Amino acid sequence: MGESSGEGGIHLAGVSKRFRTRQGETLALDALDLDVPEGEFLAVVGPSGCGKSTLLRLVAGLMPASSGSVQVFGRDVAGPVTELGIVFQQPVLLDWRDVLGNVLFQAGIRGLSEAAFRDRALALLRQVGLEDFADRYPHELSGGMRQRASIARALLHDPPLLLMDEPFGALDALTREQMRLDLEALWMRSRKTVLFITHSVDEAVLLADRVAVMSPRPGRIERLLQVDLPRPRGLAARRDPRFIAAVEEVTALFLARGVLHGAET
Numbered sequence: 001m002g003e004s005s006g007e008g009g010i011h012l013a014g015v016s017k018r019f020r021t022r023q024g025e026t027l028a029l030d031a032l033d034l035d036v037p038e039g040e041f042l043a044v045v046g047p048s049g050c051g052k053s054t055l056l057r058l059v060a061g062l063m064p065a066s067s068g069s070v071q072v073f074g075r076d077v078a079g080p081v082t083e084l085g086i087v088f089q090q091p092v093l094l095d096w097r098d099v100l101g102n103v104l105f106q107a108g109i110r111g112l113s114e115a116a117f118r119d120r121a122l123a124l125l126r127q128v129g130l131e132d133f134a135d136r137y138p139h140e141l142s143g144g145m146r147q148r149a150s151i152a153r154a155l156l157h158d159p160p161l162l163l164m165d166e167p168f169g170a171l172d173a174l175t176r177e178q179m180r181l182d183l184e185a186l187w188m189r190s191r192k193t194v195l196f197i198t199h200s201v202d203e204a205v206l207l208a209d210r211v212a213v214m215s216p217r218p219g220r221i222e223r224l225l226q227v228d229l230p231r232p233r234g235l236a237a238r239r240d241p242r243f244i245a246a247v248e249e250v251t252a253l254f255l256a257r258g259v260l261h262g263a264e265t
């Protein structure tokens with residue numbers, strides 16, 4: 001990361017991303033602008049293939065933008081950003097390490113002493129409800145437990161930024177709801193900046209301070225929606241008229257763009 005502009009959070013201005021493949025060129029993102037203030041929980045929803053994962057990878061510095069400016073915590077992103085944790089849809093745990101070992105791997109890959117992070121790792125496992133599973137191996141865990149372990153791993157080095165790419169997408173509905181409740185509780189304790197990608201409009205509205213709705217590819221931010229639901233947003237939040245109105249607003253936008261159809265009545 002290079003030059004500093006002195007601003008916190010995430011700042012994207014005029015960001016485009018073009019992929020060149022043997023089949024031709026794909027414009028994944030087109031002149032996208034987005035600001036995520038420090039400490040905000042921002043959810044991104046959009047149709048499949050609109051560039052959500054691309055957006056997350058650009059913020060993480062895992063690939064460069066074709067044009068435009070990407071800044072994280074006031075510095076231009078010019079390579080992998082180290083002060084963040086990432087959770088993907090698939091937890092990618094190491095089969096030969098137990099749960100504690102997988103969480104501590106975060107320290108290992110950063111060249112830090114795993115022993116020095118042991119207490120923090122155990123505390124995080126407690127926070128994600130895995131305190132009794134520290135010495136279990138990934139194949140002994142359910143999908144939800146594996147994802148809990150990967151969240152603990154993403155938080156080990158206490159990064160100010162958490163990037164989550166459809167983290168609950170592979171989970172059953174009940175586990176997903178529980179993970180949503182637990183993630184909110186975890187976030188309320190730490191108030192990290194979160195960029196959370198999901199296909200679920202309900203999940204986005206229930207978790208986020210603001211929801212960014214993306215257009216079909218090439219992706220741009222089509223609408224930014226403030227969610228004024230009080231926290232914590234328990235199960236009753238689904239019955240709150242503000243929840244229902246926000247979900248309807250996003251759904252109407254998808255209908256208008258042809259992302260959803262056949263459900264106009």
Ligand SMILES: Nc1ncnc2c1ncn2[C@@H]1O[C@H](COP(=O)(O)OP(=O)(O)OP(=O)(O)O)[C@@H](O)[C@H]1O
Binds near residue numbers: 026049050051055
């Ligand atoms: N490495 C790559 N090489 C070539 N094309 C790519 C690459 N990564 C993404 N794309 C293309 O860019 C577009 C956006 O992909 P991306 O994965 O960001 O979408 P998405 O919104 O996350 O999709 P989904 O919701 O289905 O996961 C797609 O058309 C995809 O085929």
